[in-house]
Amino acid sequence: MTSTTTDEAAAGTVAVVTGSNSGIGRSAAVDLASKGWTVYGTMRSLDKGEKLAAMAAEAGVTVHPVVCDVSDADSVNAAIAHVIDEAGHIDVLVNNAGIGGNGVAEETPLEMYAEVFDVNVVGIVRGVQAVVPHMRERGSGTIVNISSVAGRIAAIAQSPYVASKWAVEGLSEGLAQELAPFGIRVVIVEPGIVRTAIMAKNPEAPNESGAYDMAYRRLFNFYATGLQDPGMPAEVADVIHEAATTDDYRLRWTCGWGGPELCENRPKVSDEDWVELGAIEDDAAYAERFETLFGLRLDA
Numbered sequence: 001m002t003s004t005t006t007d008e009a010a011a012g013t014v015a016v017v018t019g020s021n022s023g024i025g026r027s028a029a030v031d032l033a034s035k036g037w038t039v040y041g042t043m044r045s046l047d048k049g050e051k052l053a054a055m056a057a058e059a060g061v062t063v064h065p066v067v068c069d070v071s072d073a074d075s076v077n078a079a080i081a082h083v084i085d086e087a088g089h090i091d092v093l094v095n096n097a098g099i100g101g102n103g104v105a106e107e108t109p110l111e112m113y114a115e116v117f118d119v120n121v122v123g124i125v126r127g128v129q130a131v132v133p134h135m136r137e138r139g140s141g142t143i144v145n146i147s148s149v150a151g152r153i154a155a156i157a158q159s160p161y162v163a164s165k166w167a168v169e170g171l172s173e174g175l176a177q178e179l180a181p182f183g184i185r186v187v188i189v190e191p192g193i194v195r196t197a198i199m200a201k202n203p204e205a206p207n208e209s210g211a212y213d214m215a216y217r218r219l220f221n222f223y224a225t226g227l228q229d230p231g232m233p234a235e236v237a238d239v240i241h242e243a244a245t246t247d248d249y250r251l252r253w254t255c256g257w258g259g260p261e262l263c264e265n266r267p268k269v270s271d272e273d274w275v276e277l278g279a280i281e282d283d284a285a286y287a288e289r290f291e292t293l294f295g296l297r298l299d300a
Contacts, residue, residue, distance in 0.1 A: 013037040014087045015244075016080070018070055018127060019097030020063065021048040023196030024146065026055060027233030028094060028240050033061035035241060040083045042068035042097070070097045070123030080130040089138060092244050093131045095124040096146045101160030104215055107206045113160045120164035124171065135184050142185040142244045145172045146236075149192045149254065149262045156278070157205070157212065157219040176251055187243040188252050191236050192259030193226030218286065225299045231256025261295045269293050 015032050019025040020041030029041040033056060041063045043049055049065045056063045064086075068079035083090055101108075101116040124145055135141030150158060151165030169188060176186035205216040235255050243253045254263045273293065280286040287298040 013091045014040070014083070014089055015092040015094060016040045016042065016066075016083055016090055016131075017094040017096055018042045018068060018123075020065075021052055024191065024194060024233045024236045025094070025096040026052050028096065028237040029063045030055050030059050030061060031234060031237035032092075032241060033063050034059050037092075038064075038087055040064045040066050040079075040087070042066045042070075042079055044069045070095075070126060071118050073126050073129075076123075076126040077130045080127070080134070084134055090131055090134060090141070092142045092144065093127055094144045094146070094240060095127050096144075097123055098146065098164075100158070101164070102158050102204050102216075102219065103160055103206045104157050104212045105159045107208050107212070108159055109206070113163070116160040116164045117167065120161075121167045121171065124168060128175065132179065132184070136179075136182045139183045141183075142187065143175070143179070144187050144189060144240055144244055145175075147172070147188050147190045149190055149256075149259055151188075151190055153262045153266045154274075155219070155222070157215040173251070185244070185249060186251070187249075189236065189239055189243060190252060190254040190259060190263055191231060192254065192256035192262060193223060193230045194236055194256045195227065195230040195232055214281070217283070221283075221299055225297075226257040229257055231259070258294075258296055265294045 013036070015037050017025050017029040017032070017039060020029040021043035025041070029039050029052065033039040041049070041052055043052075043065065044067070046065055046067060052063055052065065066079045066082060067075070069075040080090065098120045099116055101112055103112060128143060131141070131143070145168055147168045148161075148165045149155070150162045151169040154162050172186055172188045179186055205219075207213065207216055239253050239255045252263070254260055277286070277289055277293065280289060291297050
């Protein structure tokens with residue numbers, strides 16, 4: 001996508017934001033529309049779009065709702081074809097739709113891994129396969145994949161979610177090289193803790209054996225700490241816009257509580273120090289060591 005900051009060019013920019021009925025996707029769709037883009041917001045059912053419509057109306061903009069289930073290839077193909085037919089082209093695809101998944105590896109049902117991967121990883125591939133032929137033919141475009149800090153650091157007791165986001169990172173790295181010759185930009189956005197409904201939707205802690213009390217305690221404490229001063233969905237929306245339009249291209253972008261600290265410091269932490277952190281039994285000592293390694297203070 002050719003970068004620009006002019007209102008004239010922005011008015012011709014067409015974006016598709018998946019999972020736009022809530023959270024980051026909803027805020028991103030409205031934010032991009034507020035910047036003059038033509039935005040199509042996808043959701044599994046138009047019945048889920050009431051809050052999006054209200055937020056767009058309050059902002060004085062329009063977000064065009066489109067039915068799209070990222071776990072269904074026919075649905076994704078139909079949605080992309082509809083937008084191209086109506087708008088004439090697609091400049092930006094924001095692969096935002098996703099689900100969480102708490103659980104330690106020993107006790108998480110295999111079905112949860114399959115479901116999380118199908119939405120978070122294969123869902124992106126479905127979108128890519130639907131839109132890339134169009135972008136390649138035009139010789140331009142931007143694909144924004146919403147990952148997470150959990151794609152850079154193995155957040156404890158979130159095994160399905162972490163594994164899926166690490167897969168998103170690898171998929172995106174490869175995709176960026178594959179599409180570079182065609183003038184298509186790929187970027188990864190890695191939010192830290194952001195005020196959305198994802199935690200309320202994922203309260204599970206499948207601790208059947210009772211052996212993982214410590215792991216789940218630290219999982220929920222991490223989020224409880226971050227939610228005291230979380231990033232906001234609008235912050236992520238701003239990052240999406242900048243990543244898609246800046247002349248100073250880079251692959252990875254982060255924001256939200258803990259985003260910069262975790263993404264920047266994890267490569268500096270040795271594997272041995274990482275494993276040793278998990279073996280610390282005292283919560284206060286764990287929090288102290290976590291702060292030393294990552295520069296983030298957790299509630300002990």
